[in-house]
Amino acid sequence: MNSISDRDIAEAWTQTLREHGYRVTGPRKLVMEIITSSASALTPQEIYQASLEKDRSLGIASVYRTVDMLTELELVEHIHQPGGCHGIWPVFKGHNHHLVCSDCGQVRVVPGEEGIEQYIQKVEDLTGYRVDEHWLQFIGLCTICKRKGGQENPLETG
């Protein structure tokens, strides 16, 4: 995540909440902290489990409500993983694509690429659709899992 720290992101997010008239509360901060500091995309259940390991407790309903709110504010998106697709992942500025490790679940963001734009144009011409959005995800092995030979511990279904 380059020069921006997880903590900076969390602060920018609280700013966005306030701008939209949402209150910044303890449970919301905890959920945002867990999401922004995770190396992999988490399900609402996993976020809840992570909260149990911290000092502060949290109701599962608040996790769902906070995730819905963050989704609506476009601060997170749902990402597609092998075996399930409920991972919640922070949206970063600009268009990015996701690289998911099929062994450890780690997510890495890679910059968008102009080559895709040309392809989209081609698809529009070919099909007559109007393309508004695209999701490009890569599934593979991260550097560490590649070294280990991979596939020993495939992504939990999540």
Add this chain to the structure above:
Amino acid sequence: MNSISDRDIAEAWTQTLREHGYRVTGPRKLVMEIITSSASALTPQEIYQASLEKDRSLGIASVYRTVDMLTELELVEHIHQPGGCHGIWPVFKGHNHHLVCSDCGQVRVVPGEEGIEQYIQKVEDLTGYRVDEHWLQFIGLCTICKRKGGQENPLETG
């Protein structure tokens, strides 16, 4: 779709089941028929609902079991849609990308593109990951919904 009819696909699928030692039964044929003849990706629940509208009945458990079997045989894949990602969609030969209409849910398949291969190479060099798979999906409006002005009837969450 092009030159291959839905019926041909269904026949090819039953062939694959036999080759893998699975029996070809009424419920399985019905599920396969519903999946291959749908214009949009369906959830297991939607497949079950569709079966109720046909003459033959079907247990919801059989839908789940059949979908699992088809997924294992790589005859279908789960596709990611705005608002949810449980759509079941037939896998066609070769690598394709999906174009999902955000208004009516219709899915269209578009051919893979070599430009992506170069991009993958770039991503591997940049990140050190080994990329095994990629999912590229486009979200937009199909020809019909585009004409209607779109977004009147956004995809049910499914």
Add this chain to the structure above:
DNA sequence: CTCTTTGCAAAAGTTTTGCACGCTC
């Protein structure tokens, strides 16, 4: 002080599992 947000518990919805019977091969 107002009114949003919370945790809890119940409800609704989805997916999985066990089992006796039926059907494919």
Add this chain to the structure above:
DNA sequence: GAGCGTGCAAAACTTTTGCAAAGAG
């Protein structure tokens, strides 16, 4: 006929909702 696959019903799990009380602004 052997044994896989079925529907049913129960269980497990996930997500949503209603409400009184707590807490942010």
